[in-house]
Amino acid sequence: MSTDQLPPDPGHFPQTRLRRSRRWDWSRRLVAQARLSPSDFIWPVFICEGQNRTEPVPSMPGVVRYSVDRLAEAVAEASELGIPAVALFPATPPEKKTPGGEEALNPDNLICRTVRELKRQVPQMGVICDVALDPYTSHGQDGLVRDGYVVNDETLDVLCRQAVVQAQAGCDCIAPSDMMDGRIGAIRRALDEAGLQHVLLLSYAAKYASAFYGPFRDAVGSKSALGSGDKRTYQMDPANGDEALREVALDVAEGADWVMVKPGMPYLDIVYRVKQRFGLPTFVYQVSGEYASLVAAAEQGWLDRRRVVLESLLAFRRAGADGILTYFAVEAARYLQQGE
Numbered sequence: 100m101s102t103d104q105l106p107p108d109p110g111h112f113p114q115t116r117l118r119r120s121r122r123w124d125w126s127r128r129l130v131a132q133a134r135l136s137p138s139d140f141i142w143p144v145f146i147c148e149g150q151n152r153t154e155p156v157p158s159m160p161g162v163v164r165y166s167v168d169r170l171a172e173a174v175a176e177a178s179e180l181g182i183p184a185v186a187l188f189p190a191t192p193p194e195k196k197t198p199g200g201e202e203a204l205n206p207d208n209l210i211c212r213t214v215r216e217l218k219r220q221v222p223q224m225g226v227i228c229d230v231a232l233d234p235y236t237s238h239g240q241d242g243l244v245r246d247g248y249v250v251n252d253e254t255l256d257v258l259c260r261q262a263v264v265q266a267q268a269g270c271d272c273i274a275p276s277d278m279m280d281g282r283i284g285a286i287r288r289a290l291d292e293a294g295l296q297h298v299l300l301l302s303y304a305a306k307y308a309s310a311f312y313g314p315f316r317d318a319v320g321s322k323s324a325l326g327s328g329d330k331r332t333y334q335m336d337p338a339n340g341d342e343a344l345r346e347v348a349l350d351v352a353e354g355a356d357w358v359m360v361k362p363g364m365p366y367l368d369i370v371y372r373v374k375q376r377f378g379l380p381t382f383v384y385q386v387s388g389e390y391a392s393l394v395a396a397a398e399q400g401w402l403d404r405r406r407v408v409l410e411s412l413l414a415f416r417r418a419g420a421d422g423i424l425t426y427f428a429v430e431a432a433r434y435l436q437q438g439e
């Protein structure tokens with residue numbers, strides 16, 4: 100646990116030499132505060148239609164979309180590496196996208212079929228489903244659009260139904276990423292009324308309107324749908340820190356079990372403040388653009404891949420994150436297994 104307290108007398112040179120603790124591997128390990136373990140990771144995965152398929156995502160080298168059968172295999176391996184949970188994202192075929200995103204409510208849609216299959220084949224793995232309409236809308240927005248504006252309260256009704264459909268398919272945790280006002284309370288009530296009291300709510304509480312989501316939108320195919328549109332009327336302004344605390348406070352009051360900050364590395368101050376202030380399970384999402392940047396630089400030979408991956412993840416832990424959504428989850432778990 101981090102603390103902002105200094106010892107009463109911090110000492111001074113030459114009696115005090117902080118380099119003494121840093122001299123040996125054994126002493127560095129002994130005083131290390133933050134630690135990483137595969138148990139800290141949530142692995143976000145993309146799913147596509149079809150059988151026995153893996154489709155590379157060009158803007159995220161090394162990341163693929165899996166057909167359901169291939170995903171079960173990959174998730175079983177992640178489980179063996181000690182990763183506790185996966186977050187599922189569907190790439191919906193364009194012909195199933197509509198302005199109202201109705202496919203989100205189909206109990207036999209790609210995501211629901213995937214949840215059922217994973218729970219059958221890898222029951223010990225936690226399964227987290229996103230709630231937002233962007234994989235299903237022809238305009239790529241997370242909610243319903245009226246006169247060019249993403250409307251809040253009408254969207255809430257659809258999100259509640261989406262959440263219930265996914266929870267009925269068997270997911271363990273619902274993660275609303277849409278940033279509508281009041282959605283945590285509305286979804287909690289809808290789940291409870293459907294007898295789904297045990298389903299966890301992980302709120303993307305402080306989600307910023309970030310340019311770092313670009314590659315993700317390629318992966319789920321919402322980029323071309325969104326076109327030149329953006330999400331600034333509902334996702335947070337990157338200029339704001341205090342507002343993140345208000346978002347978290349509201350979501351906690353509305354019944355969020357866990358909260359998330361997103362993106363990750365440019366928002367470590369927010370992770371730190373949220374954890375300090377609320378002390379509840381706090382997650383951070385190392386998003387697609389962060390993944391792509393590190394991978395691209397490593398591919399050029401400009402960064403040491405293994406070291407930057409582990410350092411970036413450790414930094415989240417130091418800032419106070421209890422868990423990290425990262426596309427590096429499997430890779431990092433392997434590094435940790437091999438020993439640093």
Ligand code: PBG
Pocket residue numbers: 229231233241276277311312313314315316330385386387388
């Ligand atoms: C959709 C959603 C997004 C991400 C997770 N859920 C994209 C967006 O808001 O446009 C981004 C994840 C990433 O970039 O890795 N609501």
